[in-house]
Amino acid sequence: MVRSVLAIIALISVVTASADDAQPARPVMTSLPPGVGRLPPTARQLVDARAEFKRRYREVLFRAKSATGADLAADFFIEEASRQPDRSLKWLLLDEARRMGVASGNAAMISRSITLATASFDFDALALEHRSLDEIPLRGISPQRAAGVADASEAIATIAELEGRFELSLASQDLAIKAWQRAGATEQCRLAMERHAEIAAAAR
Numbered sequence: 001m002v003r004s005v006l007a008i009i010a011l012i013s014v015v016t017a018s019a020d021d022a023q024p025a026r027p028v029m030t031s032l033p034p035g036v037g038r039l040p041p042t043a044r045q046l047v048d049a050r051a052e053f054k055r056r057y058r059e060v061l062f063r064a065k066s067a068t069g070a071d072l073a074a075d076f077f078i079e080e081a082s083r084q085p086d087r088s089l090k091w092l093l094l095d096e097a098r099r100m101g102v103a104s105g106n107a108a109m110i111s112r113s114i115t116l117a118t119a120s121f122d123f124d125a126l127a128l129e130h131r132s133l134d135e136i137p138l139r140g141i142s143p144q145r146a147a148g149v150a151d152a153s154e155a156i157a158t159i160a161e162l163e164g165r166f167e168l169s170l171a172s173q174d175l176a177i178k179a180w181q182r183a184g185a186t187e188q189c190r191l192a193m194e195r196h197a198e199i200a201a202a203a204r
Contacts, residue, residue, distance in 0.1 A: 038122040041088040049088035053096075061096075067104040067141075074100035074109045078116060090120060102132050105141030107148040126165070130156050130172050138182040147188075150179035154192065157199065166203035173199055 041049070054061070057077070064073035074097040081093035094117040101109030110132045118125050133149050133156075141149075153176035160169035173196040180189035 038120065040121045040123055041091050045088055046092065049086065049092055053089060053092045057096075064100060064103075067106075070100040070104035071106055071109065073097075074104075074106070074113065078113060081116065087120070091117070098128075098132055102135045105136045105138075105145040105149065107133060107136075107145070107152040111152055126156055126160060126163075127168060130160075130168060130175070134171075134175055138179060141182070143183040146179045146182035147185060150176045150183060150185070150188065150192070153179060154195070157195070161199055161202065166199065169199050170196065170203065 057080075060073050060076055064070045077093045077097040077100070081090050081097070084090040084093060094113050097113035098110050098117075101107070101113060110129060114125050114129050114132070117123070130153070133153055136149055138146055138149065153172045157169045157172035157176065160166070160172060173192060177189055177192045177196060180192050
């Protein structure tokens with residue numbers, strides 16, 4: 001009796017194993033590496049999108065010749081980007097808003113466009129913001145806008161220092177000094193120079 005039971009169990013085991021072997025292997029779920037799918041579009045991916053962008057917004061770009069026009073165009077591009085499903089066009093819209101901020105010396109617009117871009121794309125936002133601010137021709141903007149550049153640059157310098165990016169921190173603080181000088185803010189300029197010395201000491 002025991003032998004019969006054992007034989008039946010053995011037979012069931014063989015049949016079960018054969019059935020398992022006959023089934024296709026289950027797919028293994030894998031995770032994408034961080035950042036995949038969030039990188040900005042490549043230059044090649046932007047070729048068609050750029051042509052479409054220029055076709056759609058030719059008149060908006062044409063009207064953005066003055067500082068006021070650039071600010072209005074930047075606001076428009078940001079609004080368009082908020083409801084744009086195409087990733088390449090979204091990137092171009094936000095980048096154009098950033099570029100308009102550079103053209104008009106609007107530090108707040110630069111920061112806004114870059115911050116919104118970080119919600120959809122992975123890139124070095126801090127370095128891009130510094131580079132954008134550094135492209136602003138300080139002599140060609142008002143003292144008020146120069147003060148905005150100085151404030152934004154000092155904020156970048158502080159964050160970069162906390163992250164241990166001392167080269168970027170010093171460069172941003174140096175830009176803040178120049179912007180305070182353009183703004184005619186003597187006291188803020190003095191404080192910015194002291195802050196620059198502190199960052200340089202921390203970097204040693």
